[in-house]
Amino acid sequence: MIELTIDGLPVLVEEGSTILDAARFYGIDIPTLCHNDGLTPYGACRLCVVEIGKGENAKLVSSCTYPAEPGLVVRTNSKRVTEARKVLVELLVAMCPSSKTVQDLASAMEVKKVRFKVEHNDCILCGLCVRMCEEQMMAKAIGFVNRGKDRKITTPFDMKSDVCRTCGGCMYICPACELRCQGPDAETDLCNACLNVQPVCLKEEDNKMCFLGTCGWCYEELGRKKKK
Amino acid sequence: MIQNPTSRGNCFIETAEIDKILEKHEYKKSALIPILQEIQSKNRWLPCETLKYVSEKLDIPLIDVYSLATFYKSFSLKPRGKHVITACCGTACHVRGGPKVLQEIQNQLNIGVDETTPDKKFTLETVRCLGACALGPLVVIDGKYHGQMNTKKVASILKKYSKKNK
Ligand code: FES
């Protein structure tokens, strides 16, 4: 067993676990995007950053790939960490504003505006589908090709692959494929449904499909009405 | 880098020849890069069928071979001409008139960057700095460095190479 400290809390975890595993085991929430329990850690999105070390030596690492070490002091919520995460989410929104996963992360982190040029890409290169195809579906039909700004995920020669069984695993796991809430302001760069827009409630507007399960608007409204 | 997999270009490597190369490397998976390099040096480019053949023989998933071949710039998945012209677009060459030289080559051969002349003689490529900035503007043809290029020199040098071909 390894002993380390997360947010001032001494924790005990099994050998071979990552900081993320340890934090999740103790109920400490770290946002992730390219991490999935059934797949090998990849460290692409960097959303899971945490701060380790003390004073001048403190540095940011991705918790999903960093192994838990004895005596490690981890901060998952310091100012530096939250600021880094916010910028990362902003960049992700700028890359793919139509993704629900990304928009939800942005809302959760209270990102209120996007300062970067918005490109409507359909892929954020998180590599989830590539790992899904290889590790869970044992197919290895897709992968990364080219490099630099031309890097993309595709099948060999951009043609239908012989080993692809069209299982759909890649689409199932893709965070960019899932369309965001189609409620009001669906065309804006930033959804921020619960932060910015009028309440969308399943009860009143069932065609709007509010995805934010715990958005809380209705409760607030209720409270306000009661006060009156 | 989409290409028609059925277009075979002007030359096509025989499977027997690939086998020879594979044997030399003892069918080692780790030798994929040298194997592809050797095939390319024989064939000038890597056709789709060749990559498929290599992936089958070495038992490496095709996508891995393909990602590797697209990752390195020295591998070409498009047919290449007999002479490969590499024009430098680095900073030093740029300020010394590299773009003009490049434009002149394009005009003379009537092709764009990363294209091959229809007679399969020349392929034009660009590069960011060859590390010989003092010689700029630099144009490399088949590994030979032509320094201090200018638009006037282009025609004569190209003529020299197209004659060599005959
Ligand atoms: S979840 Fe750790 S880097 Fe993406």
Ligand code: FES
């Ligand atoms: S810029 Fe052309 S060789 Fe350096």
